[in-house]
Amino acid sequence: MNFQEYINSGIIERYALDNVSPQERQEIECMSHIYPEIKHELMIQQKIIEQLVMTYQVAPPVELKSKILVAVKNNLPELSQDITQGNGDSIVETTKTNVIKMTSPAPTQGFYKYLAAASIAFCIGLGGMYLKNNYEYKEQLSALNISNSGLEEQMNSISQKLAIIENPNFQKITLPGIKDKSPESVATVYWNKGESTVYLTPNSLPKPSSGKQFQLWAIKDGAPVDIGMLPNNFDSTSLIKMTNIDDAQAFAITMEKEGGVPSPTMSEMYVMAAL
Numbered sequence: 001m002n003f004q005e006y007i008n009s010g011i012i013e014r015y016a017l018d019n020v021s022p023q024e025r026q027e028i029e030c031m032s033h034i035y036p037e038i039k040h041e042l043m044i045q046q047k048i049i050e051q052l053v054m055t056y057q058v059a060p061p062v063e064l065k066s067k068i069l070v071a072v073k074n075n076l077p078e079l080s081q082d083i084t085q086g087n088g089d090s091i092v093e094t095t096k097t098n099v100i101k102m103t104s105p106a107p108t109q110g111f112y113k114y115l116a117a118a119s120i121a122f123c124i125g126l127g128g129m130y131l132k133n134n135y136e137y138k139e140q141l142s143a144l145n146i147s148n149s150g151l152e153e154q155m156n157s158i159s160q161k162l163a164i165i166e167n168p169n170f171q172k173i174t175l176p177g178i179k180d181k182s183p184e185s186v187a188t189v190y191w192n193k194g195e196s197t198v199y200l201t202p203n204s205l206p207k208p209s210s211g212k213q214f215q216l217w218a219i220k221d222g223a224p225v226d227i228g229m230l231p232n233n234f235d236s237t238s239l240i241k242m243t244n245i246d247d248a249q250a251f252a253i254t255m256e257k258e259g260g261v262p263s264p265t266m267s268e269m270y271v272m273a274a275l
């Protein structure tokens with residue numbers, strides 16, 4: 001089996017985003033048990049998505065609860081009164097906050113009112129949890145019509161990253177660590193040859209030494225071409241725009257002096273992959 005072709009197909013990223021058919025899901029799960037290479041790639045992609053969400057998770061705006069209660073009051077005044085004031089002795093809260101004790105029989109209509117009230121309270125609490133993927137996040141933002149510019153910027157950043165990762169026009173190239181230099185290192189290049197665009201995710205590259213900086217190279221027509229420096233404040237989930245390159249036979253990363261050098265130091269090569 002050609003592992004690199006299967007990995008480059010994008011199906012593993014789509015699995016990590018829960019965007020595959022049941023048949024594709026069964027296939028990937030089966031193959032990940034048989035082939036360690038696919039299992040390793042799957043773990044990397046799940047970690048990337050998880051870290052993206054964790055990095056950009058945000059607490060709901062403090063005014064969200066009051067907005068919901070105002071909306072309830074305007075549209076369902078009777079229900080709003082029950083929520084804010086209670087309704088006699090029909091509901092008593094115990095010391096266990098997730099238990100509601102009924103001290104007297106409630107009519108059917110009242111039951112549904114309190115069921116709706118409990119649902120609204122549950123939704124308010126649920127708003128404090130971060131969402132599992134980008135699609136749910138965007139749905140919630142649309143439903144709540146949140147206009148906070150900082151939150152919108154964060155969501156745009158996540159959307160742009162996922163758009164690149166999922167785009168079939170981008171070839172995904174995994175750069176494994178050089179055995180005698182840094183075998184545990186891994187980086188990923190996303191290259192759209194048609195548009196010459198290149199992005200890099202550092203994955204497990206170590207932090208560079210003081211006064212040093214990682215430099216990405218493309219091997220074109222047998223010669224190394226500098227296609228950019230990695231900022232020293234990168235994290236494992238960063239998606240860094242590099243210099244465009246229209247053709248390449250390989251990609252590699254070396255650690256050079258800060259600011260870069262015109263040609264790579266071969267003894268300082270950390271990761272590399274031929275195409």
